[in-house]
Amino acid sequence: MSEQWDESHLMRDAFRVPPWPIYSFGVWLLSSLQLAKRCIEPPPTTLFDMVRGSWRSQILYTVAALHIADILGREGPQTSQHLAESIGVSENRLYRTLRAAVQIGLFEVVMPKKGEEHVRFKNNKRSALLREGHPNCLKHMVLHMTDHNKPAWDELLWGVRTGDPPFEYTHNGMSEFEWLKANPSEEDKFSKAMKEVDSLGLHVAVVDYNWNRHGRIIDVGGAYGSFLASILAKHAKPQGMLFDQSQVIRRAEEVWREDEDLAAIRDRTDFVAGDFFDAETLPAGLDGDAYLLRLILHDWSDDDSIAILSSVRHAIGKAKARLLIVETTMGDEFDDPLFQRALMDVHMMVCLNGHERTVPEWKQLLAAAGFRFSRLIKTRGVFSLVEAVPAKLPKRPESSEGSSVDLQRYKSHGVISVDFDPADLENEP
């Protein structure tokens, strides 16, 4: 069985960027179907289904942690007896978990032929995404979200009551980034999960923005640089600079050395270790640079975000550079049945002290850190780009309602005194 088994049809890159009209129609259609389901379904059923959300994610987690999809991908359809024996778990419980997994849409069953006693399980296009090596693999994301994020989610109620981040409550007072630094294997899983986010449509930002207008892309907090790599592979002009904490950059360099697919762009990329709260460690700006912050600021409070932005502002100095923030910028609307961006916002307050922001909130943060909001660029996906240009650095950032801007904090990061004439910087590159 194992030699003939071929799952290559499930291992293709499933993500295609549709033309805008098809994308818009698809969003409308899927949103309408979600709303129609809500109208038709009896409310008690809907509520019970919501409660069962964590059951589903635990089934997903369990089959991912047991590498079931990898085994089925290698060996072809297998009975739960065979699987349980080969990984050393309870057969009865594995069978029942797999049966539920099939009912929620993971795996398929092959019914027993004459003379066979048991059903066999095989991968389908969703379970195949749990296979290592799938171009849209989400295995590390599933493990990361459940292994160490779930205990924090279990304390959402505590977080709402106290106003503090549940993650710190469930992880010995450590912030998520402190905890990751202290647990290198978890940090590795996290960085891989960040690459896997691309499968959710993040890399659409690679084609929905003209990166060729820039001479250099500085990916601030770029993890293993998967997004930067996609930009460089697609756009011939820019050089790349990957910036992250030293332990992450060390591993990123290894990943880039070992990955043959990255060979063609390796000599256009520099790796820089530093701390984005410390402006002196960020690469100094050149005309035509783009400083990229992808999924960074939603991790941080307003105070910290202003400190990070101010570091970048300081690093840019007098250069005619742009700032690009890639995040799920929220609208004022409550209706978002397809993307449900507010869920990600709650995730940010559970695991960190961050939040997803609206355009007016971006404008406020940017102004406090010496940038001018230029435009919001929508992409064919849940994420959009906020483009900003350097502007006059204010003497004192304004505090907004709900955000206590702590001037001391970013003074202590050494980013408040900038010795240039901001009037020089209004010209866009």
Ligand SMILES: C[S@@+](CC[C@H](N)C(=O)[O-])C[C@H]1O[C@@H](n2cnc3c(N)ncnc32)[C@H](O)[C@@H]1O
């Ligand atoms: C949510 S991840 C985003 C990764 C990447 N930008 C992406 O979109 O896939 C946050 C990143 O910020 C980095 N980071 C956290 N604190 C940092 C610091 N003080 N200086 C530099 N990078 C930091 C983490 O190592 C991590 O790679």
